[in-house]
Amino acid sequence: MDLTDFLGSGSGFSLENAEKWRENARWDAFPYCFKLEDSASSHDNNNEPKRLKGTRMIRVDDLHMHFGGLKAVDGASIEIAKGSITGLIGPNGAGKTTLFNVIAGHYKPSSGKVWLGDENITGLSPHQLFHKGLLRTFQIAHEFSTLTVRENLMMVPDNQPGERLVDVWIRPSKVRDREEEVRAKADEVIEFLEISHVADELAGNLSGGQKKLLELGRTMMVDAKIVFLDEVGAGVNRTLLNTLGDAILRLNRERGYTFCMIEHDMDFIGRLCDPVIVMAEGKVLAKGTANEVKANEQVIEAYLGRGLKNKPARKARGGTQ
Amino acid sequence: MDGFLNALVVFANFVFLPGLAYGAQLALGALGVTLVYGILRFSNFAHGDLMAFGTMITILVTWWLMGMGINFGPLPTALLALPIGIFGAVAMALFIDRFVFRFYRKQRSDGIVFVMASVGVMFVLNGIVRLIIGPNEQRFADGERFLITVKEFRDLTGLAEGLAVRLPVAITIVVAIMVVAALFWFLQRSKTGKAMRAYSDNEDLALLSGINPDRVVMVTWIIAASLATIAGVLYGLDKSFRPFTYFQLLLPIFASAIVGGIGQPLGAIAGGFVVAFSEVTLTYAYKRVLEYLGFAPDGLVQLLSTEYKFAISFVILVLVLLIRPTGIFKGRVL
Amino acid sequence: MSNTQRIIFLYAGMALLLAIVGVMQSWTLSLTIMNLCLISAIMSLGVNMQWGYAGLFNVGIMGFAALGGIAAVLTSMPPVPGAWQAGGTGIGLTLLALIGTIAAVIFVRSRTRGVMRTVSTLLVAVAGYFITRTFFDPAVEAIEAVDAARTGYLGGLGLPILFSWLVGGIFAAAAAWLVAKIALGLRSDYLAIATLGISEIIIAIMRNEEWLTRGVKNVSGLPRPVAYEVQLQQAQWFIDLSAKLGTNPIFFSAIYVRLSYAILFALVLIILMWLAERALNSPWGRMMRAIRDNRDAAEAMGKDVTGRHLQIFVLGSAVIGIAGAMLTTLDGQFTPGQYNPLRFTFLIWVMVIVGGSGNNWGAVLGGFLIWFVWVEAEPVGAWLMALLTSGMAATNPVKLHLADAAPYMRPLLMGLILLLMLRFAPRGLIPERGAPSIQKR
Amino acid sequence: EDVKIGIILGFTGPLESITPGMAASAELAMKEINDSGLLLDGKKLVSVRADSTCIDNAAATAAAERLVTTENVSAIVGADCSGVTIGIVNNVAVPNGVVMISPSATSPALSDIADNDYFFRTSPSDARQGKVISDVLGSKDVKTVAVSYTNNDYGKAFSDSFVSAFEAAGGKVTIAAPHDDGKGDYSAEVGALAAAGGEALVVLGYVDQGGVGIIRAAVDTGAFETFVLGDGMYGQSLIAAMGDGVEGSYGVIPGTEGEGATKFAEAATAAGLDPSSSYTGESYDAAALIALAMQKAGSTDRTAIRDAMLDVANGPGEKILAGDLARGLQILKDGGDVDYVGATNVELIGPGEAAGTYREYVIEGGEFKTVQFR
Amino acid sequence: MSFLIGETMRGGYGGADILNGCTIAVDKGEIAVIVGPNGAGKSTAMKAIFGMLPLREGRVTLAGQDITALSPQDRVKAGMGFVPQTSNVFVSMSVQENLEMGAYIRHDDFSDTMEQVFDLFPILKEKRRQPAGELSGGQRQQVAVGRALMTRPSLLMLDEPTAGVSPIVMDELFDRIIEVAATGIAILMVEQNARQALNIADRGYVLVQGSNRFTDTGEALLANPEVRATFLGG
C-alpha cells in the first residue's frame, strides 16, 4: 500500500478524518512516513502553523511526586489539548522529567490524578499506556544495547504474532510475513533518521546523538495518540533536528498527533510549540504561546537568562588565529 | 521474680547469646562478600574457601607457635598467628586477582563471568586447602574457652538456670563492631575509600579522575582477604575448622549480605543478625521459658521444627526482600 | 571462523572426547557419561532461557530439579494400599479442609472491608489452619507408621515413568509460577537469593514430609522406561543377538540399556532444542533480549515485562523440571538429600556461562563439556598426581601425603579447567549471536 | 599378576573426613594379603579408589562404571552412603555382575534390594541398633531422653527404630529432632532439644559432622550433661574435641568380644591409622572378605566371588580374626573351610548383611571403656 | 605549535576506522569547538586524545611532548581534564563527593575551588549531599563539568557540556568557560548547540566521518553559509 495516499489528502484534513483514519489504520501505516524531498516544503512558508485545536487529551490534576523529602512535582496541573504540540520547559530539576515519568506510568504519584481523555490512567503501567496510544522517549537514552539498531525499531510494534510463542512454533509463515512488513517499516525510519550506515550495529555502540535518534525512531514505529518527547533534541545535530521538527509538525498537522515535548532549545520550541508550559520547582510557572512565555519576566529570571555576560569581551579577542 | 529471671536467663542462654554469636560470625563473613561486591561488582563465591585458606595458614602457624611453647595467656594463641594468616590470605587473593580476575576486568566482562571465574577459584582453593591440611576437622583453640560457664553463673546468682559466655564469641562481637566501624569510616571518609567507591560506581570516570584502578583493586582484596581470615579464625575458635563447613557457610553468608543490602557494610552486619536470629528464634521451643513465666504449656511451643530452620531463615529473607526489595540498607540494584 | 563452523567444530570435539573415553576407558562409561551430559544439557538449556534470554538470575535450579524428581516418584511408584487405607481419608479431609479454608477466606474477604477484612481473614485462616491440622496430623502419623522401614508413604500412581517427565515439567512450572508471583519483582541478586531461598524451602519440604515423599529415607526401585540388564542377559533373543554381533551379553546389555536411555534423552533434547531455537530467533526472542537489556524501555514500548518474565521463568523452570525427572529416572531412585546447591545450581550455571549464555547451542555444549569434566576430573586428577609423584621414592612422606590427597585433585583440576575455559572464551565457547563487545552488567 | 579391587567412597563431599580412614583400612587388609603371598598362587591385590561424593548419584554411578568397565575390578568395596550405594547397585554392580561390599551403608532399604546377590554389607542395618541402645538405656534406668539424629536415611531410620524400641520399653522421648551435617551452627537445634529436656541426649550422627557440633553446642550452653552415642559417634576425635564435656557419656558400636577388634586395632595403629574412626573395621572386613571369597572360589571371576562369599563369611569353619588373614588363605588353599570373624565379628545373615553384635562403652577418664557386648 | 595537538588520528573500535586522519589542536587560553553530524566521530576523537582509544596512526602531543603512549590516568596527572558525553557522574556518590573525586590527584587544599564551582552552579551547593544519580539531567551535567574543573587542569575537554541544560545555565556555563579560558587554560569542546559555541570559539572544527571538513575561526565558520546550512541548522 502506498502511504503517500494518506498524506496526499493533507489539505482536506480534519480531526474527524484523523480519527477515522486511525480506526481504519493498518498497523503498518507509518506515521512519520513522508519522503524527505517533500518535507522541505512544510516549514519555509509556514511560520505559524495552522493548529488543530481540539478537546483535551491529557489532564493532570494537582499532581504531587515526592522522593523522600524532595518535592520533585509539587502540585502541577496541566492540560494538553488534542492535536496540540505542547512545549514543556523549565530550569533543570523543575520536575519535567518526573512529570513525564508519572504520566507514562513509571512512577506512582504521591497524590493527584492523570486523565487520558475521560479515562483515569493514574497508576497504569507503561505497557498498558502504550496500548492506549501513549508513547514516550527517555531523556537519557534507553537503547536496547545488545540489539541492533534495526532490531531496536522492529521490537516496537505490538501485537506481532511473532511475539507469541504458539505462533512462533506452529505458524511460522504468518510470523515471517509480519516480520517483513515490520522490517520494511524499520528501514524507512532508519533512512529518515540518517542512520542507515549503522542499521546493523549494536545499539550499545552508537554515538550519543545516534542513541537519541533511535529513541525518537522507536516512537515512529507505531501509531500513537500522544507522544511525550523528553529532550529529543539534546545532543542531536541542529540540521537534523530541523528535519525532525518538520516531521513532528507535519505529523501533528496532517495526522492530528498530539505531542508534548520537553526541550531547552528555545528556537526549536518557538518554531513548533503552542502552547508552552513553563515549570519551576515542581509547579507550573507560566503558560502561553512561545512569544508570551519568552517575554515573561519570571521565566526570563528563572529559565531563559539574559545572554552571555562575557560575550562582548570575547568578541573583541575573536579572530585571533 | 525468680521465675522471670530464670526465664530471661534461659532465653539468653539458648536464644539470645547463640544468635548473637552466630550473627556476628555471619556478619564478619558477609562484610568481606559485600565489600568485594560493592567495589569489584561481583559475588565472590570463593570467599568461603578464602576463609578456609587464611584459617588454615593461621592454624599451621598456631601449631608451630604451640610447638615452640609460645602462648597468649588466657587468649587463644591463634590470635598471635592471625597476622601471618592474614598475610597469607592477602597474598593468595592478590595472586588470584592477578591471574584470574584482572583479565576479565580488562575485557570488561559481564558480572556473571566474574562470578563463574570465582566458582573456578573456589574449586581450586577447595583442592589446595584439602591437599595441604586435609578434609578433617582441626583443633587449634587454646586459652580460656569461657568468660563464664553455666555452672559458675548458677553458683554466682543462685538461679536455677545458667548462662554461658564464650570468650571467642565475645572477641567476635567486639571485632565485628570494630571492623564495621573502621570499614565504614574508611569507605565514607578516607580518600582511598572514596576512590574505591568511585571506582565501583563508574570505572571509566574514576580513570578520568586520576584514580589508579590497580590500587583500588589491590586495597579491596587486602581488606577482603583480611576480613575473610579474621572471620574464619574466629569462627574456627568458637566452633571448629573443617574445610567443608567453611564452604557451606557461603550460603548463609551470602544471604546475610544480600538481605542487608548488598554493597552496604552496615547491611552485612544487620543481615547476619537477621539470618541468625530468624533461625534461632523461630525454631526454639519456648516451653521452658513459658514455664518459668508461670504458664504450663502442654507441647513444646515450637513455632517450627528445627529441620526447617534453614528454610525458615530463607522465608524471612524473602519476606524482608518483599518489603524492602533492595535489602534492609538499600543495596545496589544492578 | 563463523559461528556455524565454530559450533560444528566444537560439537565434533565433544564427540571426540566421548569417543576417546570409549576407546581409552570403556564404551559403557562413555555412554554413561553421555547420558548425564544429555540431561545436564537440558538443564542448562532451561537456565539459559531464563538468564540468556531474559536476564533472570535464578539460583533455585535445584528446587525445580527436585520437583522433577518427586514427579517421577509420584507418577511411577505403585500406590501403597496400606497407607491409603490408614491415612487416605485423613489426607482427603485435609485437602477438603484446605480448600474450604481458602474458599472461606475468599468469601470473608469479599464481604468485609478495611480493618475488619484483615482481622477476619486472619481469624478464618488461623481457624482453618487448626482444622486442617486436626485432619492432617493423625493422617500423617498413620501413613508414616505403615511399614516405616520400607514404605511409610502414600506411594505414587503406578503410571509409566516416561509420563513423569511431563509431570515433572508441570510440577516445576507450577512452582515457578508461584515463585514468580512472589519474587519476580526483585532484581538481579535479590531475585537470586529469593529463588535460592524458595528452592531451599522446596527441598526442606521434600526431606521432611515423609508421608508424601518418604523424606530422607529415599525412594528406590523406581521402574525403568527401558529394559533391565539382568533380564536382557537371560533373554534368548538377546543372547543370540550379541552372539551374532560377537560381543559378550553382559557388556552388550550394558551398552544396550545405556543406548536406549541415550535415544530417549536425545529425543527430548532435540525437541526442546528445536522449540528453543525457534523461539530465540523469532520476534519473541528479540523482545526477550530487549527486556533483558532495558526493562524500563521495553515496558515503555508496550511490552508486558512482568508477564514475559513470568512466562520465561515458568518455561525455563519446566525444562529444568523435565530434566530433573529424567535424572531421577536414570538414577532409579529419588534421594532428596542429593539436591545441594553446588551440584544442582552452581554447576549448571557454570555450564551455561562456559558454553555461552544467550546461545542455545552454547548452553547445550556447556552442559556436555562441564559434566564431562566433572566426571573425568577425578581419574585425570589421580593420574596427574601419580605422574607428579612418580619421581619420588615410595617412602617419601611427601609422596605418601600426596597419594592420600589424590582425590582432592578433582576439585583442583575442575577449577583449573573451568578457569582456563573462561580465560580463552570469556563470553562462552559459543557466544551469543552478535554478542556485545560492550558490557551489560 | 595383579587383581584390582575398587574402593568407592566419598572422598570429597560431606563424608570426606572419614573416608580416608575407611579406604586405608581396606587397603590395610589388602596389604596383609599381599604380604602373605598366598592369594591364588601369589596374585597381588591392587586397590583402585574412586569418589562416590556421597551425595551425587550421577557422579557416583559414573565413577563406579569406570571401576567396573575401565579398570576391570574384580569386586568393589563401597559405597559409603546408602543413597549412592543403592544407585550403584542398581545401575552398575548388578547389571555388570560385580560383587560390592559396603562397609557403611546401613539403610534398611538395602536389605531387600533386587541385587542378584551381588550386594553385601559388613555393617548391620540400622533397624537393629536402635533396639540395642534402648536396652542400654533400660539397664541404666533412664526414662526420658531427647534425640538428635543426622537428617539422612541412616539417621532417620536409626532414630525411628530407637524411638519405637524405647517407647515400647516404657521410656519417653521428649523430642526427636534432626540436624543437618556440614552446617556451621547448631544453636537452634540445641535450643529446642534443651527446652524439651530429658535425662540424656541421644545423638545419632557422625562424630566429625553435625553430631559433634550438637554435642559442642549442648556442652557450651549446659543443655545436657550426658550423651548417649550411636555408632557414628564413636571416635577418638570426640574425646579430643570435647574433653570433659563427654565424660560419663556412653554408647554402642558394632564390635565384638575382644580379640578381632583388638587385633585390628593393633594392626591399624601399627600402620598409622586411627582404628576408632568410623567404619574402619567394617572396611577392613569388606576387603578381607573379597580376598577370602576369591581364594575359596579359586578364581577372580566376578560371579565366582559372589558365590563363595557366604561360605567364607559364615560358619562352619575355622574362625579367622583380623590380622589373621594369611592363615585363612592358607586353610582355603588347602581346601579347608573358614568362618571369617574379622574386626567386627562378621556374620552375614539373610540377604547378605551383618547380623551385628554391639559393644557398649562408657567414656571414663578420657577413654572409651568397654562395659559389655550385646 | 599548539599546546595540544591530536595529529592525523586514525582509529576505531575494532571494525572500520571511525577517525580518518583528523587533526585537532588547541592553544592555551583558547577555546576550540568541534561540531559535526551525529556519529561523525567527535566523541571518538575526544576519547582518542584522552587515551581511551588506541590510535592506529597519528599522535597526540601536549606542550610539545608526545603523550600518545600515556594511560588516561597519567594524562590526568599531566594536566588534562575530561567530561565525557554520557555517564559522566558517579551516580551513587553525593554531589560533594563527586567534586572531591575531581580533585583526587590534588594534594593541596581544594576547598576554594569547590567554592568556585558552587558559585558557578548554585544548585549544586544546595544538593551537595544528594546522590548524583537522583539529580535531573541538567543538574548532572553541571556536576560533571564541576568535577572536571576541580582538577584545575591546563587543558579541559568537554563533550557536549550543554546538552540538556537550560538556557540560563548554558549561558552561565559558556561565560564560565570563557573565564576559565582567560586564565590560560586550553579548552576543547564538542557542541551541538553549535551556534552559541562557535560564537565564543577561537577555533572551530567541523568533523565529518572522522576527518576535518572545515577548520576556521568560530566567527568565520558561523559566517560560512555552507557550514550554516549543512551543520548548524540554517
Ligand SMILES: Nc1ncnc2c1ncn2[C@@H]1O[C@H](COP(=O)(O)OP(=O)(O)OP(=O)(O)O)[C@@H](O)[C@H]1O
Ligand atoms: N529517583 C529520584 N530520587 C530522588 N530525587 C529525584 C529522583 N528523580 C528526580 N529527582 C529530583 O527531582 C527533581 C526534578 O527532577 P527532574 O528530572 O524531573 O527534572 P527536569 O525538570 O527533568 O530537569 P532537566 O531539565 O535537568 O532534565 C530534581 O531535583 C531531582 O534531583
Ligand SMILES: Nc1ncnc2c1ncn2[C@@H]1O[C@H](COP(=O)(O)OP(=O)(O)OP(=O)(O)O)[C@@H](O)[C@H]1O
Ligand atoms: N564503543 C563503540 N563500539 C563500536 N562503535 C562505536 C562505539 N562508540 C561509537 N561507535 C561508533 O563510532 C561512530 C562515531 O561515534 P562518536 O561517538 O564518536 O560520534 P559523535 O560524533 O560523538 O556523535 P554524537 O554527536 O552523536 O555524539 C558512530 O558511528 C558509532 O556508532
Ligand SMILES: CC(C)C[C@H](N)C(=O)O
Ligand atoms: C558412612 C556412613 C556415614 C553412611 C551411613 N551409615 C549411611 O547409610 O548413609
Ligand SMILES: [Mg+2]
Ligand atoms: Mg529532565
Ligand SMILES: [Mg+2]
Ligand atoms: Mg558524541
